[in-house]
Amino acid sequence: MVRYGELIVLGSNGSPPGGEKGRRRSRLALCSRSKANGVKAGAVHPSCTPQAAKAVSSKEQHSISYSVSGSQTVVVEYAHDCTTDMFQIGRSTENPIDLVVTDTVPVVQEQGRSDAQALQSTISRFACRIICQRDPPHAARIYAAAFDSSRNIFLGDKAAKWRTKDGRMDALTTNGVLVMHPLRGFSQDSRPGVWREVSVCGGVFALRETRSAQQSGKPVDSESNELVDGSLIDLCGSTLLWRTAEGLALTPTVKHLEALRQELNAGRPQCPVGLSTLAFPSLRRRDVPDHRQPWAYLACGHVHGYHGWGGRRDPQVEAERQVRECPMCRARGPYVPLWLGCEAAFYVDAEPPTHALAPCGHVCSEKTAAYWSRVPLPCGTHAFRAACPFCIAPLSERPGGVRLIFQSPLD
Structure with a gap:
């Protein structure tokens, strides 16, 4: 065959x-x-x-x-x-x-x-x-x-x-x-x-x-x-x-993406506010929020754990994706959970996942984010727009995605 x-x-x-x-x-x-x-x-x-x-x-x-x-x-x-x-x-x-x-x-x-x-x-x-x-x-x-x-x-x-x-x-x-x-x-x-x-x-x-x-x-x-x-x-x-x-x-396999996920989690990134250790969930649980789920402020890329700041809401509720102020740099923008892009065929290289597509929060390699942010996909019967290949959500006008900034463990 x-x-x-x-x-x-x-x-x-x-x-x-x-x-x-x-x-x-x-x-x-x-x-x-x-x-x-x-x-x-x-x-x-x-x-x-x-x-x-x-x-x-x-x-x-x-x-x-x-x-x-x-x-x-x-x-x-x-x-x-x-x-x-x-x-x-x-x-x-x-x-x-x-x-x-x-x-x-x-x-x-x-x-x-x-x-x-x-x-x-x-x-x-x-x-x-x-x-x-x-x-x-x-x-x-x-x-x-x-x-x-x-x-x-x-x-x-x-x-x-x-x-x-x-x-x-x-x-x-x-x-x-x-x-x-x-x-x-x-x-x-x-x-x-x-x-x-x-x-x-x-x-x-x-x-x-x-x-x-x-x-x-x-x-x-x-x-x-x-x-x-x-x-x-x-x-x-x-x-x-x-x-x-x-x-x-020549495309990275699911095994390779899993190895990159484990390598990322092995670095034990921390929430700079709550000082808790963050971890991307396994590829099998890619759509289920976890208490160690990384969240990011997309205006600046600083990665945190989930925090409600005065009025905790269900992190799965879409309304949570409101404009928030990053406690690290005071930049204001969407605050969303991060998800690894699991479909290996969408990757243009095999580099580590370092960038997030905005505003959906799917994480992939820098070159992959850059490519898909430039592709105008047909929308409706006459319009074109860039969209995330992993969830088809429309992308913001920020080209190349958002470079993520992880806090290393203090110990």
Whole structure:
């Protein structure tokens, strides 16, 4: 079995809310299948022909139908390709979907979200598909839209569609599939690239004026739909990170992150006020506050233990994240608990966790904090903002995160 790479959902920090449930997971390893299931474009038919009707109705034949007008449809047959493997992503729980994704919402918004809001997803039921070459170098390419249980893709009148120079059809999905390839690879020297949109046939385009506009952006012929290590895929509600097998081999493991946590705790950092010894909880208990939990003033980075200063509140209550004055330097800003970033695939290096992302308080290496604070992630249907990869909370305008200042033990 060959591992092509992995898709990791941003905001999961090692596991999705509620835990792994079947195909609704925080990550998907793309490995070679026992039998190739890839497809490639074949014959093109007007909808009125018997061949078109057979392609749409057949349970064994993949096809894409383009509604050109109310009375005209173009059907493209897709034939079996023994050289590729296909993986599909979307909100649907039907069998053809390999990774079921739902809207990723920051914890703060999740707490105040109603059931009605939770049902209003902007992610397509059949969002996209990834085709991997079975032979080296195992190139992985992304395409908008995925085949349903009948092995069909239907693009209605409202979908942006056109004929290509060679006479074939192409289109964009309703809310689109956006891709961003990092510059200089996914490493400590990485820089964010430019967001593009990929079409149903794998074309690359500049972004539309709005996410669901019926006019496509200009084609970008100098770029391709081939994924590289660190590519981001946005499905309008959830963003995925693509890591190649080669890139993951150079990424710190969970064991390495655990060793860094133990090394940090071995230094016995102290609260400079209460003089108690602080310790980051184990990765398994990463979301459960502990009485030794480190807290930090994000305006200055001074690390303390939890203190209520005159009116103790439940440290788990979000209202606690108010503006507070640091007793060490008098800087005023958010006062939050610190949590180690547990998803190793989000790290651009293997350095110790020294910086906190603000205002969520997730701790990671300096270069990792710097990279993610510069990445503009799609937000809603037309906005972009930097967000924490571990919890997807919007980041403050302070670039590079906050350098943490630990108090060494006095003894």
